[in-house]
Amino acid sequence: EAQVTQNPRYLITVTGKKLTVTCSQNMNHEYMSWYRQDPGLGLRQIYYSMNVEVTDKGDVPEGYKVSRKEKRNFPLILESPSPNQTSLYFCASIAGVGTQYFGPGTRLTVL
Amino acid sequence: AQKITQTQPGMFVQEKEAVTLDCTYDTSDPSYGLFWYKQPSSGEMIFLIYQGSYDQQNATEGRYSLNFQKARKSANLVISASQLGDSAMYFCAMSAYLYNNDMRFGAGTRLTVKP
Numbered sequence: 330e331a332q333v334t335q336n337p338r339y340l341i342t343v344t345g346k347k348l349t350v351t352c353s354q355n356m357n358h359e360y361m362s363w364y365r366q367d368p369g370l371g372l373r374q375i376y377y378s379m380n381v382e383v384t385d386k387g388d389v390p391e392g393y394k395v396s397r398k399e400k401r402n403f404p405l406i407l408e409s410p411s412p413n414q415t416s417l418y419f420c421a422s423i424a425g426v427g428t429q430y431f432g433p434g435t436r437l438t439v440l
Numbered sequence: 441a442q443k444i445t446q447t448q449p450g451m452f453v454q455e456k457e458a459v460t461l462d463c464t465y466d467t468s469d470p471s472y473g474l475f476w477y478k479q480p481s482s483g484e485m486i487f488l489i490y491q492g493s494y495d496q497q498n499a500t501e502g503r504y505s506l507n508f509q510k511a512r513k514s515a516n517l518v519i520s521a522s523q524l525g526d527s528a529m530y531f532c533a534m535s536a537y538l539y540n541n542d543m544r545f546g547a548g549t550r551l552t553v554k555p
Contacts, residue, residue, distance in 0.1 A: 362543070371531055371545035419485060431485035
């Protein structure tokens, strides 16, 4: 079954404690992306990757890092989380024109 | 820069009736793609329909159709014969044509279907 998985699904943490949200896809897609969703703002792109070792900033990259060492995985790293990064995060993988698969989402709370 | 606007924060529709969710966009690119996604209360993002800027026909997927008016820069979603399970948030989005590397989302419209 084609899917994008994210872990953890829910996370409560404290300010400054480094965390990583994993994202993995089993469709051999080259293009992957991270979004955050906040009420009234829709989804905003954080980072995207067009292939292994190729990443670029989206609209709201501040406070986040990513890596793409292998095609299937695209982790999102928050090295020093702050309360304003409390949000719902989605990873997505793209098959081609008009086809984007989203992961189930990770709800992050930073206290 | 690309921009997507959804002006209806919330909509109500009676079960079995049709409903139109509005979406306008702004871009200077000649090539782009337009998307609609559904987000039920469980939180996942479900792809509904896609329209390319060069597509001559309006996209349709079952009960969903996209009313694409290029000159007016609008891409409204029409849901026919609404069902209770259609109650959800709906997001309009736009991207560069080929790789979706600059995908912008609207703020969303919450649709409630009344029995």
